[in-house]
Amino acid sequence: MGRAILAAISLFVLMMEPLSVRAESAPDVQISRVEINYEGTQAMINKERIESFIKSAQNELEQDILRFWLSYCRDNGNGGFIGRMSNDMTIVKDAPKGLVLNARILWTFSTAYRFEKNDEYLEMAKRSFDYMMRYFWDKQFGGGYWMLDHTGKAVDDSKELYGQSFLIYGLSEYYLATGDSAALEKAKELFYLIEKHCHDDANKGYFETFHRNWSAAEKARLATGDAREKKTMNTHLHLLEAYTNLYRAWKDQKLRTRLEELIEVFQKHIINKETFHFNMFFDEQWHSTKDTVSFGHDIEGSWLLCEAAEVLGDEHTTKQVQTLALKMAQAVYEQGFDADGSLFYEAEGGHITNAHKDWWAQAEAVIGLINAYQLSEQEHFFKAAQRCWSFIQEHIIDSEHGEWLWEATSSGRSEATFKVSEWKAPYHSGRACIEVVKRLQKIGK
16 A cells, blocks of 8 residues: 555544634734633543554655655765755755754654664664764864764764754664764763863853864754843753763763753743743853744754753653643643644744744644653543644645655745755654654553
């Protein structure tokens, strides 16, 4: 049976249950302060619905996402992987190769191999690890270059903490998948470099952008342009997931202390206790500089914070984080979803300012909503996850060529962006499928 037919059947099954998501579709809709009420209906989800969801996610992972990268994304001329591919499958042969893309490939195929012992996944993970150690790793100063040209020559040798975080994430996952001690040693080396050069000993958290020799750059690469912005939520979120994964592999006391500190930074500075959204951009002393809401990051962060606390194993911290995560998920549920079940991109000043439906935000919404259901047994979270997954199948998955499109807009699918690029990898989509399967298998027991 073909992939498109299986997707259609899965979509039909998921849509059999009527799903009700409170959503505002107009870009100028006002967003009110969140009021949390957990006295609603608690219900165990029908086992057939769970099994259908699992089969749909597993099929998408194996037959679409991973198969696409296995079939089309190796760079057989220059090594490693291609840097860009357009939606019509045209490979940009001289495209640069980004650290984020390649570290995410390393993580994805390493975790896929841990999930299913498929030797093809192991070969892809090894290919990624070997290429990164040969070309991306700075043999003089340590860490990973931000960008290479298509031949493997560094064209941007800066050290951006966002990229280094994904390098740790990938290296630690490769070690967990293979037991290759060389990967763990590089992850440890990078941890020590980050702690030496990037940590803000005065205010906690981390500075983000550095020159090749780890001397500080003027401003954070991911900031909005305001010179006051030295720190961003986004970088700290991905450092949190990197340190969480590294702690799985390496129970180091200093690493544990820094992971505890990152959770504290989110609790004290990054989560807005009035709205239960993330503050996004900060000066050195953690003063928020922008009133921007990123729904995808909110829902992603809600489950990543839970994961970090669970890996630490501290019961008190875990309960605190889970309480905040539920409030964050409820805020996104009430304010961030369109009538079709998809997640809006951004809001500001109480209004939707970006109504696009990017692939990564939809992927993270599915995980975050299921996580919220696991914590609360509130059925509306599960239904919203199903509805978002149905939107992904109908509007984001490329049923003609494979993989996921960058976004869906109010006017339909966008043809203006790349399917593979410095920022477009199998990480969000692949992780969503794996998390759906693992979490729903637990729920279904």
